[in-house]
Amino acid sequence: MARVGVFVCWCGSNIAKTVDVEKVAEAASKMPSVAYATHYKYMCSEPGQNLVKQAIEEHKLTRIVVASCSPRLHEPTFQRCISEAGLNPYMLEMANIREHCSWVHEDKEAATQKAIDLTAMAVAKAIRNEALSQQEIPLTKTALVIGGGVAGIQAALDIANAGYQVTLVERTPSIGGRMAQYDKTFPTLDCAACILTPKMVDCASNPNIRIMSYSEVENVSGFVGNFDITIRRRARSIDMAKCTGCGVCYEKCPVKLPSEFDEGLGQRRAIYVPFPQAVPNVPVIDREKCRKFLDDKCGACQKLCPADAVDYTQEDELITERFGAIVVATGFQTWDPAEYGNLGYGIYPDVITGLQFERLINASGPTDGKLVRPSDHTVPKNVVFISCIGSRDDEHGYPYCSKVCCMYNAKHALLLKEKNHDAQAYVFYTDIRANGKGYEEFVRRAIEKYGAIYLRGRVSRVFEMDGKLYVRGVDTLAGKPVEIEADMVVLASAMEAQPDAKDLARKLGISVDEYNWFSEAHPKLRPVEVLTAGIYLAGACQYPKDIPDSVAQASGAASKVLGLFSKPNILSEPMVAEVNEDNCVGCLLCKEVCPYTAIEAKVLVDRNGNPIKTVSSVNEGLCHGCGTCVAACRSSSIQLRGFKDNQILAEIDALAFSE
């Protein structure tokens, strides 16, 4: 005979303002099988929980109902609480009288009655709860980091240095990501390559890190601790074991193409490394542009390679392995400012993006670090930097702020002056967002020491006339429209999600927001996790951010992985499907409908090994407890633990027959 204890929470005034909590407790005390009912201001607090534990002991309670907030918030709290008092944690039921009641209604009388009904339903269900236990599932303690930018690199290093194997998958031919494209970084003006390449080399030489560059994640299945992932290692057409990185091949390649690394301002060859400090320092052949692959001509690289490393017959390789945790660090791309027809991007060659400016001033860039105009290679004197290009613009771009542009505009204004002492920077801004350590001081330095002229307002039009760019904007502080005769215009283009972010999210089974940034589990309290266990986020793929935040988040994600790996195994969620093998006729309809491929056919044998019948069998690790199989089963042979048919029907009865 069950002895149910009911605990009704006030939740301060969150519940009590709309629900008469005392009345609910009183009504509960009269419900069938309820041995004890009470109410308290904050059930989840320490005294609240002690109240529960004491009552369990005093009144010999065997089932507990907590009428309070959503189980999503405190189910684990109360499960822990009652197990400390000696009960099986699954003897707990929660009636949500907050999110489902007090927070959505205003009529106190009706809300109180509803709360009583919800509690009665929970009591009816609790009586039929069964003791459940978590299973131990083995976990593979290797990590996969998707994305080889600074965030991915940091996460990989942290996990590897803790002693675990990490595979770092990077889509482009080299790791390094966006940071490798930058010249100097704010606010310290550290050279990006100088501080990044040591980390890149660390990754390459770390025995626990395997870099798979020019590779992509093809397929993901499984669950936390046991992800089965297929990675496509694309054919570089170079034997990595033989290549010495001498560079003769790309020196002599006749095909010239716009370089992605130089944001279209420079060129690369059909066989290329993206930049001189590439890791691995092994070229790839762009088979879509290489003459050998297109018309079976040329072949110069193979002829000239002193190490005989060029292999045109190489094929993509598909590698499937098991990983215990995944860190997603796939970064961002920049918005195409050609959307703003009035600013002339894509029409006038001297209107460029911030990232293109970065390449122009970088010593490994298309002009060896000489800042010159793309149109005529002369040195620009007046350079206009425009903020919020595609950011903070619901009409033409994205409503959000891209966070880093105010800072890099100040940086560019400063570096412009260093490259050319006669130059004058004009920065059009709407607001200045300089809220990192040393950031505000950095912007003031650009203005006060480096003479950058900051104009508050946007730009309405840029056009070219006789080799000069005319910028028509406004300074709202002086209260007048402004025209500047410029040599170059730099647009601080918005950060946006990678074009295939949504596809990757689908492969991984995680969510994206409306802009295709990956969704964190909780924006304030769980910024490096997602709602799927075992997958973590690092860097700008979650939302625009700068390098310090990306690195911090990467270490955060790594620490979650290490937390996972520090346990001997994973405890499974017991509220999964369960087959009554006596009843099951083996129609396998449940297997057909299961969205997680968690059900297999199983042949029952007698003691001599002769097959008796086929039944369904649930892989408890893969099962998500969605209940689709339960709905499909024609003989009620498959049930969801914790949500069995008799429990649900009892809830319905309790509701239907209430007074």
Next chain:
Amino acid sequence: MKYAYFPGCSLHSTASEYDLSTKAVCRELGIELEEIPDWNCCGATSGHSLNKEVGIALPLRNLAKAEEMGLDVVTPCAACFNRLKSADDIVKRDPAMLALMAEKYGVNYKGTVNTLSLLSVVYGLGVEAIQSHVKRELAGLKPACYYGCLLLRPPDVADFDDAENPISLDELMGSLGAEAVKWPYKTECCGASLSLSKSEIVVKLTHDILSMAKRSGANCIVTACPLCQGNLDMRQSQVEAKYGEEFGLPIFYFTQLMGAAFGLPDSSLGFNKLMVNPGAVLAAVGSEGK
């Protein structure tokens, strides 16, 4: 193709050459125009500037009439186009406003008519189709294509070409054998309705446009709006006097140039009504502007 034709007030007076040339060119292209019977002024700038509802009711009366004709509306005047289309968009999105128009203003419109600018209809025929009517290429003509404001803005009302970097008129000129110049003032405002009440603004803005057109190598300007044409043409000598500069740029309606290229008689194109004499420029391309 048949359309309900809305000329607008200026096409019956100060811009009568636009009306003439439109009719001539449409006849040649097989576009049938039936003038909306008893049409009224669309309200232009003054309507919506003083009263929102009047600014909708005036154009809507014309759309209701076109609806009775069972035809879509085409209008050569950019301002009329913008007023008709704006009013149409508003009532199509706001049933309360549509009902108000009927109850308070007696305008019974059901919302079934489409409104188009003449340029979009002509351009919609395609460059090849236009080229097939060309009897005399306008080689040597270097027009600065001036689109003005209301033909293209705001983009969700105008729903035609590109509001920042339009190309329809340029391509149309190209199909006639003319060489449209690249210039940055395609859509800069001329001062519009301030011509009488604040002419100094119009003089300044038209000076900027004329000067930029000349600087870009144009020998004429082609327009699709009577107000733009009016300001640039009629005030050109005043601008020259005030700024001490010489322009001598004839301001054509695109339909006049099309007519000239199609070999239509000059009398049907109204070149003689232009204030800045187009004679010299047209002579260079083989048409006599009288």
Next chain:
Amino acid sequence: MQIMTDRLTIPEGRQLADRIGDLSGQKIASCYQCGECTAGCPVAYTADLMPNQVIRMVQLGQDSVLESSMIWLCVGCETCATRCPRSVELSKVMDALRETAVARKSRVREPAILTFHKTFLKSVERMGRTHEVSMLAEYKLRSRDLFSDIFLGMRMFLKGKLALVPKFIKGKDEVGRIIRNE
């Protein structure tokens, strides 16, 4: 109670912003004063208030904005509405300010422009269309600006651009009623 009365007083409630917002159909609070409108406005060079300042005054409930010259100088070129990153159609806000200024009999800083609009609509009210000659004549008389453009007028007449005989449409009474708001 305000002590320094020569400073801007921000009135309680949002009457002006609400009224202008309702009439124009625009969200006045959306504007974050980026100045894109001012940057592209063709008449801003000669106006007393910049376009962004006009909507700022509405946000701050300043009725004095109804007496600015900017609201009359606006020609409705729609450059602001096309480029605004907050999707505010400032051109419609200007319309609403004009309508409100007339309704409240505020001081009109550009009387010639209002005279022009009124004359224009008077012509339409009488005839159903504008008759340029009579409209011009009436405008010149009302604005007491008799002689400017007189040579231009003559040249236009000689070119046959000014139709002397007005055309009264059949539905002129209908149109008259529309304009009188009946």
